[in-house]
Amino acid sequence: xxxxxxxxxxxxxxxxxxxxxRALIWxxxxxxxxxxxxxxxxxxxxxxxGDGSGLKAMVAAHMDxxxxxxxxxxxxxxxxFTNIGGVYPHTLLGGRVQFADGxxxxxxxxxxxxxxxxxxxxxxxxxVGATGRDDCPVQVGDAAGFHREFVANGKMLSAKSMDDRxxxxxxxxxxxxxxxxxxxxxxxxxxQEEIGTRGAEAAANHLDPDVGIALDVTxxxxxxxxxxxxVSLGKGTAIKVxxxxxxxxxGLVQLMKKRASEASIPYQLEVLTGGSTDARSIQIANGGAxxxxxxxxxxxxxxxxxxxxxxxxxxSIKLLVELLAKPIEL
Amino acid sequence: xxxxKLLKTLTETPGPSGYEDQIAAVIEExxxxxxxxxxxxxxxxxxxxxxxxxxxxxxPRRILLAAHMDxxxxxxxxxxxxxxxxxxxxxxxxxxxTRQVFGQLVVVHGRKNLTGVIGCLPARMLPExxxxxxxxxxxxxxDMGLPIETVNSQISIGDFISFRQPLLKLMNKRVxxxxxxxxxxxxxxxxxxxxxQQRQHTWEVIAVATAQEETRLLGAYxxxxxxxxxxxxxxxxxxxxxxxxxxxxxxxxxGGPALDLGPNVHTGMFNALKATAEEMELNIxxxxxxxxxxxxxxxxxxxxxxxxxxxxxxxxRYMHTMVESVAxxxxxxxxxxLAEFIVGLDEEFLGKLATGVMEEEKESKS
Ligand SMILES: [Zn+2]
Ligand SMILES: [Zn+2]
Numbered sequence: 046x047x048x049x050x051x052x053x054x055x056x057x058x059x060x061x062x063x064x065x066x067r068a069l070i071w072x073x074x075x076x077x078x079x080x081x082x083x084x085x086x087x088x089x090x091x092x093x094x095g096d097g098s099g100l101k102a103m104v105a106a107h108m109d110x111x112x113x114x115x116x117x118x119x120x121x122x123x124x125x126f127t128n129i130g131g132v133y134p135h136t137l138l139g140g141r142v143q144f145a146d147g148x149x150x151x152x153x154x155x156x157x158x159x160x161x162x163x164x165x166x167x168x169x170x171x172x173v174g175a176t177g178r179d180d181c182p183v184q185v186g187d188a189a190g191f192h193r194e195f196v197a198n199g200k201m202l203s204a205k206s207m208d209d210r211x212x213x214x215x216x217x218x219x220x221x222x223x224x225x226x227x228x229x230x231x232x233x234x235x236x237q238e239e240i241g242t243r244g245a246e247a248a249a250n251h252l253d254p255d256v257g258i259a260l261d262v263t264x265x266x267x268x269x270x271x272x273x274x275x276v277s278l279g280k281g282t283a284i285k286v287x288x289x290x291x292x293x294x295x296g297l298v299q300l301m302k303k304r305a306s307e308a309s310i311p312y313q314l315e316v317l318t319g320g321s322t323d324a325r326s327i328q329i330a331n332g333g334a335x336x337x338x339x340x341x342x343x344x345x346x347x348x349x350x351x352x353x354x355x356x357x358x359x360x361s362i363k364l365l366v367e368l369l370a371k372p373i374e375l
Numbered sequence: 376x377x378x379x380k381l382l383k384t385l386t387e388t389p390g391p392s393g394y395e396d397q398i399a400a401v402i403e404e405x406x407x408x409x410x411x412x413x414x415x416x417x418x419x420x421x422x423x424x425x426x427x428x429x430x431x432x433x434x435p436r437r438i439l440l441a442a443h444m445d446x447x448x449x450x451x452x453x454x455x456x457x458x459x460x461x462x463x464x465x466x467x468x469x470x471x472x473t474r475q476v477f478g479q480l481v482v483v484h485g486r487k488n489l490t491g492v493i494g495c496l497p498a499r500m501l502p503e504x505x506x507x508x509x510x511x512x513x514x515x516x517x518d519m520g521l522p523i524e525t526v527n528s529q530i531s532i533g534d535f536i537s538f539r540q541p542l543l544k545l546m547n548k549r550v551x552x553x554x555x556x557x558x559x560x561x562x563x564x565x566x567x568x569x570x571x572q573q574r575q576h577t578w579e580v581i582a583v584a585t586a587q588e589e590t591r592l593l594g595a596y597x598x599x600x601x602x603x604x605x606x607x608x609x610x611x612x613x614x615x616x617x618x619x620x621x622x623x624x625x626x627x628x629x630g631g632p633a634l635d636l637g638p639n640v641h642t643g644m645f646n647a648l649k650a651t652a653e654e655m656e657l658n659i660x661x662x663x664x665x666x667x668x669x670x671x672x673x674x675x676x677x678x679x680x681x682x683x684x685x686x687x688x689x690x691x692r693y694m695h696t697m698v699e700s701v702a703x704x705x706x707x708x709x710x711x712x713l714a715e716f717i718v719g720l721d722e723e724f725l726g727k728l729a730t731g732v733m734e735e736e737k738e739s740k741s
Pocket of ligand 1: 107238
């Protein structure tokens with residue numbers, strides 16, 4: 046599975062620019078779907094048919110990643126930029142970004158006069174090796190994602206955009222393993238989650254599911270001085286109860302706990318005080334859906350070394366398969 | 376209808392946002408005698424339909440009344456052990472006023488319901504910078520007096536916690552308690568449904584006790600989409616006057632319901648409600664909002680092609696605390712106003728809304 050993870054996390058795909066990552070995911074799922082389509086926003090939607098006795102379920106993992114967009118090129122050929130999604134300046138200095146054509150740039154900042162301060166994004170620039178505005182290969186409006194190699198430190202897996210390519214991996218693996226399901230399942234590899242769960246919103250409006258399950262990363266409380274949170278890396282998949290954007294459907298949470306216990310899948314219960322996922326959009330679309338989230342615990346979210354544990358990934362896949370293979374009574 | 380008794384039942388029943396089963400069951404029982412069908416939807420809202428009793432158009436026009444049944448609450452964020460006892464760390468659900476959480480009684484909805492108190496170190500034992508500040512959720516804990524083993528077997532992270540507060544009778548037919556936001560409005564809708572038993576109406580009435588309003592107006596968005604009413608009214612509470620409260624956004628307790636004006640409200644709906652109140656010689660106040668109203672109206676209004684929406688608000692003091700106070704009379708008046716408005720709805724109503732005749736009619740009367 047590490048090969049698949051490496052392939053997906055290293056790929057380019059900031060919000061709104063998901064063509065390349067979508068092209069990578071498509072062949073991975075082709076064999077396991079009854080039909081595949083791409084909607085107007087760019088969501089990749091794979092339908093796995095049920096036997097007619099179940100519900101309509103939408104499973105969403107977002108393909109997009111946080112990134113930057115070029116706003117200005119200086120006379121000297123340096124690129125000023127703004128954020129796409131939650132990019133914070135203290136994660137940037139000395140980092141690298143990759144553009145759609147594979148070109149890599151280096152991020153640095155204007156002269157630092159006070160080392161105790163963090164400078165805003167507007168004080169940062171990207172150096173792509175140009176000598177002036179005229180030979181700069183990058184133009185205003187170009188988007189870049191981060192550039193960072195995948196590392197497996199035993200079971201600790203680190204890379205940029207684990208959020209949420211690891212969710213995509215969970216979805217892909219679940220599709221492979223889900224031989225039969227009573228439910229009409231739509232696996233949505235969604236776009237534009239990082240800028241407001243917009244892809245999932247359109248997909249949910251269109252699919253109108255009874256049940257919505259997002260697959261996304263969540264934070265952990267197991268690092269020094271972390272925001273208190275009872276989720277740790279390696280201790281199991283996380284069943285979301287609440288995040289800053291929604292309260293998960295109580296019946297669905299209970300069912301996830303039950304399925305996990307039945308199959309001896311280690312799980313943790315997630316109460317997240319900041320951030321939300323595609324499930325938020327699915328919950329409120331149309332007449333509403335029972336929405337929940339299977340979360341993959343992740344350290345250092347929205348940095349260039351987002352870190353997950355292989356066991357948690359495996360347990361998330363197992364729980365999703367258990368849930369979809371059996372009846373869903375809410 | 377004994378409104379005090381009604382409010383006592385409604386406010387003392389737990390119903391945290393996302394965990395509305397108990398309060399929904401109570402409301403279902405209350406409304407059952409007055410409506411034709413009653414169901415719960417996928418997000419937990421309770422939807423009751425009262426068919427038209429007077430012949431009109433087929434299918435009849437429909438008006439949706441939305442009063443949220445959920446209440447602000449807490450949730451277990453972590454379990455902590457100290458000298459063999461178990462304590463809970465909590466996070467708020469909805470806009471809990473952090474200045475008043477310390478010292479409250481709560482019910483933890485674990486495998487069974489457990490009573491606890493919200494404690495915190497005495498001010499003098501807190502670091503100096505925290506001594507005179509509102510409480511930080513990181514410092515508060517729930518103490519049920521139980522050993523850690525019991526806590527671990529009965530409670531898990533993510534369990535809901537509701538506040539526990541009996542409804543108090545104050546002087547002058549006022550009451551104080553928890554979750555009068557928005558059970559006062561649920562009571563008003565109940566009064567309306569009861570009144571309609573004696574009256575004829577050509578419009579179908581869809582009464583909804585919405586879920587998860589305090590967190591994201593969830594039930595308003597979803598029921599308005601599912602039901603597709605021709606018009607809608609959100610019923611909620613608004614700021615009551617009191618010492619220190621400013622003049623322009625607050626309303627006297629007992630001074631009648633407030634009709635809201637602002638972007639979430641269709642002026643024709645407002646005018647029609649106001650005209651109804653005037654005919655009834657019923658006191659009302661006018662209130663305004665400039666952006667989002669902070670009520671279900673915000674979600675109701677934009678479903679499908681848009682829904683003409685109004686807000687009827689009950690003045691309430693000490694919002695989002697355990698001593699929210701309302702005047703019983705305002706609850707009753709809001710209910711009667713809704714009923715009278717519904718009785719007056721006819722075939723021409725929507726046409727008048729569209730052409731703004733409501734405005735002219737009102738002007739010619741005054
Ligand atoms: Zn994510
Ligand atoms: Zn309210």
